[in-house]
Amino acid sequence: MIGESSLWFPRMCAVCGKELIPGENTLCVHCLFHLPKTYHWQLYLNPLLTSFHALSHLTGAVAFLYFREASPYRKLLHRFKYGGMCEVGLYMGELFGKELCEEWGMPTGLTPPGTGKERRPVLVPIPMSGRKRRKRGYNQAEWLAAGLSASTGWPVDVTAVRRVKEKTSQTVYDKEQRQENMKNAFQAKTLSYSDVLLVDDVVTTGATMESCAHALWKKNPDLKLGFLSLAFVE
Numbered sequence: 001m002i003g004e005s006s007l008w009f010p011r012m013c014a015v016c017g018k019e020l021i022p023g024e025n026t027l028c029v030h031c032l033f034h035l036p037k038t039y040h041w042q043l044y045l046n047p048l049l050t051s052f053h054a055l056s057h058l059t060g061a062v063a064f065l066y067f068r069e070a071s072p073y074r075k076l077l078h079r080f081k082y083g084g085m086c087e088v089g090l091y092m093g094e095l096f097g098k099e100l101c102e103e104w105g106m107p108t109g110l111t112p113p114g115t116g117k118e119r120r121p122v123l124v125p126i127p128m129s130g131r132k133r134r135k136r137g138y139n140q141a142e143w144l145a146a147g148l149s150a151s152t153g154w155p156v157d158v159t160a161v162r163r164v165k166e167k168t169s170q171t172v173y174d175k176e177q178r179q180e181n182m183k184n185a186f187q188a189k190t191l192s193y194s195d196v197l198l199v200d201d202v203v204t205t206g207a208t209m210e211s212c213a214h215a216l217w218k219k220n221p222d223l224k225l226g227f228l229s230l231a232f233v234e
Protein backbone atom coordinates (compact mmCIF):
# COMPACT_ATOMS: atom_id res chain seq x y z
CA MET A 1 0.00 0.00 0.00
CA ILE A 2 1.33 3.43 -0.84
CA GLY A 3 0.86 5.73 2.13
CA GLU A 4 0.72 9.47 2.06
CA SER A 5 4.27 9.69 3.39
CA SER A 6 5.77 7.64 0.56
CA LEU A 7 4.06 9.85 -2.02
CA TRP A 8 5.46 12.88 -0.26
CA PHE A 9 8.85 11.34 0.39
CA PRO A 10 10.57 11.44 -3.02
CA ARG A 11 9.89 15.08 -3.71
CA MET A 12 10.71 17.05 -0.56
CA CYS A 13 13.91 17.47 1.43
CA ALA A 14 13.44 15.68 4.78
CA VAL A 15 15.18 18.55 6.59
CA CYS A 16 14.16 21.87 5.02
CA GLY A 17 11.07 20.70 3.14
CA LYS A 18 12.24 22.22 -0.15
CA GLU A 19 11.19 20.41 -3.31
CA LEU A 20 13.93 18.07 -4.51
CA ILE A 21 15.37 18.36 -8.02
CA PRO A 22 16.30 15.33 -10.16
CA GLY A 23 19.43 13.67 -8.75
CA GLU A 24 18.66 14.63 -5.16
CA ASN A 25 17.48 11.88 -2.81
CA THR A 26 15.86 12.45 0.60
CA LEU A 27 17.94 15.59 1.26
CA CYS A 28 18.57 18.62 -0.93
CA VAL A 29 22.20 19.34 -1.84
CA HIS A 30 22.39 22.15 0.70
CA CYS A 31 21.15 20.05 3.65
CA LEU A 32 23.31 17.10 2.57
CA PHE A 33 26.40 19.31 2.45
CA HIS A 34 25.77 20.81 5.88
CA LEU A 35 25.00 17.58 7.79
CA PRO A 36 26.17 18.17 11.40
CA LYS A 37 28.57 15.21 11.43
CA THR A 38 30.30 14.27 14.70
CA TYR A 39 33.42 12.66 13.14
CA HIS A 40 33.41 10.29 16.14
CA TRP A 41 34.68 7.54 13.83
CA GLN A 42 38.07 9.22 13.59
CA LEU A 43 38.77 9.01 17.32
CA TYR A 44 38.35 6.09 19.72
CA LEU A 45 38.00 8.23 22.85
CA ASN A 46 35.26 10.47 21.46
CA PRO A 47 32.58 12.24 23.58
CA LEU A 48 29.98 9.50 23.01
CA LEU A 49 32.27 6.70 24.16
CA THR A 50 33.43 8.65 27.21
CA SER A 51 29.76 9.18 28.17
CA PHE A 52 29.54 5.39 28.64
CA HIS A 53 32.11 5.40 31.45
CA ALA A 54 30.37 2.48 33.17
CA LEU A 55 31.03 0.23 30.14
CA SER A 56 34.80 0.18 30.09
CA HIS A 57 35.26 -2.72 27.67
CA LEU A 58 33.32 -1.43 24.68
CA THR A 59 35.00 -1.79 21.29
CA GLY A 60 33.78 1.75 20.58
CA ALA A 61 30.81 4.08 20.25
CA VAL A 62 30.11 6.28 17.26
CA ALA A 63 27.24 8.62 16.39
CA PHE A 64 26.76 10.09 12.93
CA LEU A 65 25.12 13.48 13.62
CA TYR A 66 24.80 16.01 16.39
CA PHE A 67 21.24 16.53 17.51
CA ARG A 68 21.35 20.11 18.75
CA GLU A 69 18.50 22.02 20.34
CA ALA A 70 17.72 24.47 17.54
CA SER A 71 19.04 22.40 14.65
CA PRO A 72 16.77 22.02 11.60
CA TYR A 73 18.13 18.46 11.38
CA ARG A 74 15.91 17.49 14.32
CA LYS A 75 13.09 17.41 11.74
CA LEU A 76 14.91 14.61 9.95
CA LEU A 77 14.84 12.42 13.03
CA HIS A 78 11.31 13.37 13.91
CA ARG A 79 10.07 12.40 10.45
CA PHE A 80 12.02 9.18 10.67
CA LYS A 81 10.88 8.24 14.14
CA TYR A 82 7.29 9.47 14.34
CA GLY A 83 6.32 10.52 10.83
CA GLY A 84 6.31 7.07 9.24
CA MET A 85 9.24 7.93 6.96
CA CYS A 86 11.28 4.79 7.51
CA GLU A 87 13.06 5.40 4.19
CA VAL A 88 14.84 8.33 5.82
CA GLY A 89 16.51 5.86 8.19
CA LEU A 90 17.55 3.61 5.36
CA TYR A 91 19.11 6.51 3.48
CA MET A 92 20.83 7.99 6.55
CA GLY A 93 22.13 4.54 7.52
CA GLU A 94 23.66 4.19 4.09
CA LEU A 95 25.36 7.58 4.34
CA PHE A 96 26.62 6.71 7.82
CA GLY A 97 28.00 3.38 6.62
CA LYS A 98 29.77 5.04 3.69
CA GLU A 99 31.43 7.43 6.09
CA LEU A 100 32.54 4.49 8.28
CA CYS A 101 33.98 2.71 5.25
CA GLU A 102 35.99 5.68 3.97
CA GLU A 103 38.96 4.22 5.78
CA TRP A 104 39.86 0.66 4.94
CA GLY A 105 38.61 -1.80 7.59
CA MET A 106 37.13 -0.67 10.88
CA PRO A 107 37.11 3.03 11.67
CA THR A 108 39.31 4.15 14.57
CA GLY A 109 36.25 5.14 16.62
CA LEU A 110 35.10 1.52 16.76
CA THR A 111 38.40 -0.14 17.54
CA PRO A 112 40.36 0.24 20.77
CA PRO A 113 43.93 1.35 20.08
CA GLY A 114 46.31 -1.51 19.35
CA THR A 115 43.66 -4.16 18.71
CA GLY A 116 43.92 -4.32 14.93
CA LYS A 117 41.18 -3.79 12.41
CA GLU A 118 40.29 -7.26 11.16
CA ARG A 119 36.67 -7.40 12.21
CA ARG A 120 33.36 -8.33 10.68
CA PRO A 121 30.74 -7.21 13.20
CA VAL A 122 27.05 -8.12 13.15
CA LEU A 123 24.64 -5.19 13.36
CA VAL A 124 22.01 -5.67 16.07
CA PRO A 125 19.22 -3.05 16.10
CA ILE A 126 17.89 -2.19 19.57
CA PRO A 127 14.49 -3.90 19.64
CA MET A 128 11.11 -2.47 20.60
CA SER A 129 8.42 -4.36 22.41
CA GLY A 130 5.94 -6.12 20.12
CA ARG A 131 3.15 -3.85 21.27
CA LYS A 132 4.99 -0.64 20.47
CA ARG A 133 6.16 -1.99 17.15
CA ARG A 134 2.63 -2.88 16.12
CA LYS A 135 1.53 0.61 17.07
CA ARG A 136 4.25 2.38 15.09
CA GLY A 137 4.37 -0.16 12.29
CA TYR A 138 8.18 -0.34 12.19
CA ASN A 139 11.30 -0.22 14.34
CA GLN A 140 13.41 2.71 13.20
CA ALA A 141 16.62 1.07 14.45
CA GLU A 142 16.06 -1.82 12.00
CA TRP A 143 15.80 0.57 9.04
CA LEU A 144 18.98 2.28 10.13
CA ALA A 145 20.75 -1.08 10.45
CA ALA A 146 19.53 -2.08 6.98
CA GLY A 147 21.02 1.12 5.52
CA LEU A 148 24.31 0.59 7.38
CA SER A 149 24.44 -2.98 6.12
CA ALA A 150 23.84 -1.88 2.52
CA SER A 151 26.98 0.25 2.47
CA THR A 152 29.26 -1.74 4.83
CA GLY A 153 28.29 -5.32 3.97
CA TRP A 154 28.01 -6.14 7.70
CA PRO A 155 25.12 -8.55 8.35
CA VAL A 156 22.07 -7.66 10.47
CA ASP A 157 20.58 -9.89 13.19
CA VAL A 158 17.17 -8.84 14.53
CA THR A 159 16.81 -11.96 16.71
CA ALA A 160 19.84 -11.55 19.01
CA VAL A 161 17.98 -9.70 21.71
CA ARG A 162 14.35 -8.97 22.48
CA ARG A 163 12.65 -6.35 24.54
CA VAL A 164 10.61 -7.65 27.43
CA LYS A 165 9.78 -4.31 29.02
CA GLU A 166 9.01 -1.03 27.25
CA LYS A 167 10.30 2.12 28.85
CA THR A 168 7.76 4.39 30.41
CA SER A 169 7.92 8.06 29.52
CA GLN A 170 11.36 9.15 30.66
CA THR A 171 11.18 12.89 30.37
CA VAL A 172 10.91 13.51 34.12
CA TYR A 173 13.68 11.13 35.18
CA ASP A 174 17.34 11.81 35.81
CA LYS A 175 20.00 9.41 34.55
CA GLU A 176 19.90 7.13 37.59
CA GLN A 177 16.14 6.77 37.46
CA ARG A 178 16.28 6.03 33.74
CA GLN A 179 18.79 3.27 34.37
CA GLU A 180 16.56 1.77 37.04
CA ASN A 181 13.60 2.05 34.67
CA MET A 182 15.51 0.21 31.93
CA LYS A 183 16.82 -2.61 34.16
CA ASN A 184 16.05 -6.06 32.78
CA ALA A 185 14.24 -4.53 29.81
CA PHE A 186 16.03 -6.89 27.40
CA GLN A 187 16.61 -10.63 27.03
CA ALA A 188 19.41 -11.87 24.82
CA LYS A 189 20.17 -15.29 23.39
CA THR A 190 23.46 -17.13 23.09
CA LEU A 191 25.09 -16.00 19.85
CA SER A 192 27.14 -17.94 17.32
CA TYR A 193 29.26 -14.86 16.52
CA SER A 194 31.49 -12.78 18.76
CA ASP A 195 31.41 -9.20 17.50
CA VAL A 196 28.33 -6.97 17.69
CA LEU A 197 27.55 -3.35 16.95
CA LEU A 198 24.30 -2.27 18.60
CA VAL A 199 22.32 0.19 16.48
CA ASP A 200 19.87 2.85 17.64
CA ASP A 201 18.51 6.11 16.26
CA VAL A 202 19.45 8.47 19.07
CA VAL A 203 21.53 8.34 22.25
CA THR A 204 20.49 10.65 25.06
CA THR A 205 21.46 9.23 28.45
CA GLY A 206 22.58 5.90 27.01
CA ALA A 207 20.43 3.96 29.50
CA THR A 208 18.77 1.90 26.75
CA MET A 209 22.07 0.99 25.08
CA GLU A 210 23.60 0.07 28.46
CA SER A 211 20.71 -2.14 29.43
CA CYS A 212 20.77 -3.93 26.07
CA ALA A 213 24.55 -4.40 26.29
CA HIS A 214 24.27 -5.95 29.75
CA ALA A 215 21.62 -8.40 28.53
CA LEU A 216 23.94 -9.50 25.69
CA TRP A 217 26.97 -9.87 27.97
CA LYS A 218 24.94 -11.87 30.48
CA LYS A 219 24.48 -14.61 27.86
CA ASN A 220 27.73 -13.95 25.94
CA PRO A 221 30.41 -12.82 28.42
CA ASP A 222 33.19 -12.68 25.80
CA LEU A 223 31.18 -10.73 23.24
CA LYS A 224 32.92 -7.76 21.59
CA LEU A 225 30.40 -4.98 21.67
CA GLY A 226 30.21 -1.44 20.28
CA PHE A 227 27.52 1.16 19.61
CA LEU A 228 26.34 2.97 16.51
CA SER A 229 23.78 5.74 16.71
CA LEU A 230 22.34 8.05 14.09
CA ALA A 231 22.20 11.03 16.45
CA PHE A 232 23.93 12.18 19.59
CA VAL A 233 22.55 14.72 22.04
CA GLU A 234 25.44 16.70 23.52
Ligand SMILES: [Zn+2]
Nearest residue numbers: 013016028031
Ligand atom coordinates in the same frame (compact mmCIF):
# COMPACT_ATOMS: atom_id res chain seq x y z
ZN1 LIG B 1 17.06 20.72 2.40
